[in-house]
Amino acid sequence: METFLNILISGILLGGIYSLVSIGLNLIFGVVRIINFAQGEFVMLAMYATYFCTTYLGINPYLALFVVAPLMFVFGLAVQRTVLQPLQNEPMMQIFATFGLLILFENSMLALTRGEARSLSGGYSSVLIDVFGLKVSGVRLVVFIVVSGIALALMLFLQRTMPGKAIRAVIQDRQAARLMGVNVERTYLLTFGLGSALAGVAGALLAPIYTLSPYIGGNFILAAFAVVVLGGLGSVPGAYLGGLIVGLIESFSGYYVDPALKQAIWFIVFVAALIIRPSGLMGQVGAEEVGLREQT
Amino acid sequence: MTRNGISRLAIAAFAVAASASLAWGQAEPLRIGAINPYSGPLALYGDEVSRGYQLAIDEANAKGGVLGRKIELLRGDASSPPQGIATVEKMASQDKVEVFVGTYISAVSNAASDSALRYSKVYWDTNALAGDLTERGLPNFVRSGPYADSFAEVSVAAAKDVLAPALNKDIKTLTIWIEHEDSIFGTSIAELQKKLIEKLGGKVVGMGAHNFRAIDLTDSILRAKAAAPDLWMETGYVPDGSLLLRTMRDQGFKPPAIMMVATGDTFETLDALGKEYLEGIAVVGYPRPDQTEAYGPGAAAYLAAYKEKYNRDPIAPQSMTAYAGMQMLLEAIKAAGSTNMDELRAAAAKMDKPLKSYATGFGVKFDPKFQNTRAFPTLVQWQSGKVVTVYPKDAAQPDVKLVNVPRK
Numbered sequence: 001m002e003t004f005l006n007i008l009i010s011g012i013l014l015g016g017i018y019s020l021v022s023i024g025l026n027l028i029f030g031v032v033r034i035i036n037f038a039q040g041e042f043v044m045l046a047m048y049a050t051y052f053c054t055t056y057l058g059i060n061p062y063l064a065l066f067v068v069a070p071l072m073f074v075f076g077l078a079v080q081r082t083v084l085q086p087l088q089n090e091p092m093m094q095i096f097a098t099f100g101l102l103i104l105f106e107n108s109m110l111a112l113t114r115g116e117a118r119s120l121s122g123g124y125s126s127v128l129i130d131v132f133g134l135k136v137s138g139v140r141l142v143v144f145i146v147v148s149g150i151a152l153a154l155m156l157f158l159q160r161t162m163p164g165k166a167i168r169a170v171i172q173d174r175q176a177a178r179l180m181g182v183n184v185e186r187t188y189l190l191t192f193g194l195g196s197a198l199a200g201v202a203g204a205l206l207a208p209i210y211t212l213s214p215y216i217g218g219n220f221i222l223a224a225f226a227v228v229v230l231g232g233l234g235s236v237p238g239a240y241l242g243g244l245i246v247g248l249i250e251s252f253s254g255y256y257v258d259p260a261l262k263q264a265i266w267f268i269v270f271v272a273a274l275i276i277r278p279s280g281l282m283g284q285v286g287a288e289e290v291g292l293r294e295q296t
Numbered sequence: 297m298t299r300n301g302i303s304r305l306a307i308a309a310f311a312v313a314a315s316a317s318l319a320w321g322q323a324e325p326l327r328i329g330a331i332n333p334y335s336g337p338l339a340l341y342g343d344e345v346s347r348g349y350q351l352a353i354d355e356a357n358a359k360g361g362v363l364g365r366k367i368e369l370l371r372g373d374a375s376s377p378p379q380g381i382a383t384v385e386k387m388a389s390q391d392k393v394e395v396f397v398g399t400y401i402s403a404v405s406n407a408a409s410d411s412a413l414r415y416s417k418v419y420w421d422t423n424a425l426a427g428d429l430t431e432r433g434l435p436n437f438v439r440s441g442p443y444a445d446s447f448a449e450v451s452v453a454a455a456k457d458v459l460a461p462a463l464n465k466d467i468k469t470l471t472i473w474i475e476h477e478d479s480i481f482g483t484s485i486a487e488l489q490k491k492l493i494e495k496l497g498g499k500v501v502g503m504g505a506h507n508f509r510a511i512d513l514t515d516s517i518l519r520a521k522a523a524a525p526d527l528w529m530e531t532g533y534v535p536d537g538s539l540l541l542r543t544m545r546d547q548g549f550k551p552p553a554i555m556m557v558a559t560g561d562t563f564e565t566l567d568a569l570g571k572e573y574l575e576g577i578a579v580v581g582y583p584r585p586d587q588t589e590a591y592g593p594g595a596a597a598y599l600a601a602y603k604e605k606y607n608r609d610p611i612a613p614q615s616m617t618a619y620a621g622m623q624m625l626l627e628a629i630k631a632a633g634s635t636n637m638d639e640l641r642a643a644a645a646k647m648d649k650p651l652k653s654y655a656t657g658f659g660v661k662f663d664p665k666f667q668n669t670r671a672f673p674t675l676v677q678w679q680s681g682k683v684v685t686v687y688p689k690d691a692a693q694p695d696v697k698l699v700n701v702p703r704k
Contacts, residue, residue, distance in 0.1 A: 010514035014511065111335075114340045116564065119567040135548055210511075211564070214337065247512075258505070259516045260505040263507060
């Protein structure tokens with residue numbers, strides 16, 4: 001029983017990590033209709049930025065969050081404005097462009113670090129909460145709490161505010177939104193910036209958990225795509241829930257089936273979701289097709 | 297001194313310099329191409345390996361070179377198999393390289409040696425681990441260093457001779473969990489470990505495979521924890537090794553002994569875990585210069601030469617294995633009297649030196665597949681944030697003792 005609960009807890013906490021990485025990706029995916037292959041690298045860059053703040057400037061990684069996230073917001077704006085917006089009418093080219101960014105960021109970081117693995121010092125990762133034999137990793141608990149807060153705040157933002165409503169309108173129909181007076185380009189800019197800032201938050205919170213390498217973005221992103229499809233395009237609660245589900249599936253299948261097979265198992269779920277409910281658990285039915293429809 | 301005197305001195309100095317350069321100049325320098333990644337992510341260790349080559353070459357040149365020729369090391373950058381092929385082609389055709397040495401990356405070694413064969417050049421491998429490199433039976437391939445199987449063998453021998461006694465057990469009563477990353481590298485070592493342990497009558501209570509890029513390894517640790525082994529041994533890369541150890545700590549899994557194979561003995565692991573947690577963790581790795589002079593004659597001199605040339609301690613122990621490999625190559629060239637592929641291999645086949653002949657503790661005797669059968673890694677242990685050689689017994693300094701086994 002104790003083992004079962006420990007697996008449950010580790011699955012939920014892992015789900016928190018997946019949700020955190022996926023929410024930003026999903027927002028960009030759902031709104032700007034770009035499959036941002038470089039999202040994992042945004043997280044990676046943010047992790048290194050956090051490492052830099054902590055190691056060289058002596059800032060606590062959780063305070064570095066407030067430096068890194070705004071930085072990533074601006075960085076996202078710049079990428080959207082200079083790279084992606086000029087390609088707006090060529091969706092395929094945008095995908096290739098994000099792939100190019102992935103390679104660019106990964107290799108720039110490789111060149112800077114020469115591939116040495118780095119870790120945050122300071123023992124943040126060793127904080128452990130032990131409740132009746134149940135082990136809860138402190139750093140992962142923080143991730144879970146923050147991502148829950150972010151999901152809630154984002155939902156409120158999308159429901160209650162004008163920019164949020166504009167984002168939702170663009171998710172539903174870009175052209176109609178434009179006709180209603182929504183500044184689509186500005187909405188894209190805002191969304192991409194927001195998505196990047198979320199990658200910044202993820203980077204700051206994950207830096208104490210993992211050994212940093214320039215390739216680490218790729219480790220997150222594969223799962224994040226599964227989460228996005230499972231949860232539903234453009235749906236914040238979908239990404240949150242999808243992350244938790246994938247985390248739990250991975251944790252349980254890893255323990256009870258085989259750790260080597262766990263990725264295969266969640267990809268089966270991913271494919272099944274695509275077949276049975278292509279719009280995802282919480283996505284708007286039909287929304288998944290809008291991205292493929294030619295839009296001008 | 298008169299003006300005349302000064303000019304006479306200058307002429308004399310010039311003559312000495314000229315005759316020296318004439319002596320070197322009689323023959324073209326013997327060019328050895330060192331295939332390694334010198335740019336990009338893998339460059340750190342690529343550089344380090346080539347530093348080992350360079351030190352052995354400096355030493356030989358100081359004694360007059362080989363076959364009366366000065367030896368020159370040319371660096372050929374290769375971090376991927378296609379790059380390895382292209383670099384070998386360029387070096388063989390344009391740079392007049394006569395022999396190739398390389399690299400710690402098995403995939404590059406595989407492609408580069410194949411390419412060297414097309415130019416009928418020997419590829420002398422010093423640091424790659426994959427078993428299949430020698431299995432191919434390439435007629436130009438020689439491996440002077442230890443490989444995957446040697447790591448598996450030493451890990452099991454060390455479990456039997458060092459860790460089991462420290463736990464007041466013998467190999468038959470010691471329960472062992474084997475964890476490994478799931479590519480061919482980790483899997484081949486783990487399977488051989490299991491076979492060897494069972495041959496000794498030991499008990500493998502479980503085996504776990506994990507993807508080295510996994511985000512979470514709690515499942516792997518909980519599985520091992522449920523089996524409650526005396527010894528947890530792991531083969532993998534740096535990031536997954538660190539994540540496993542962190543998860544182990546978080547989940548309160550405290551096996552009495554921990555052994556890492558092939559990675560885990562560098563500052564990267566120290567950074568990730570800190571010296572308190574690492575205390576007592578054993579690592580099977582390349583021989584290190586801290587071993588005794590009786591086991592590795594020349595190890596201390598190697599360390600001194602390295603420090604003098606590069607102004608720091610070696611970044612990783614790989615360079616000393618490369619250094620020994622280059623020494624063997626130069627001996628083989630000397631014995632063959634040429635760098636011709638067949639003659640050089642024939643000379644290598646006749647080499648026969650007992651263990652403890654080189655700074656690494658290696659000897660040299662090639663099997664029919666040209667794998668050196670007298671090259672083994674050693675067991676080191678983390679002690680107060682430093683890595684200390686503990687096994688074989690005669691490699692360990694006399695005042696070195698095993699610490700923190702069983703783990704507190």
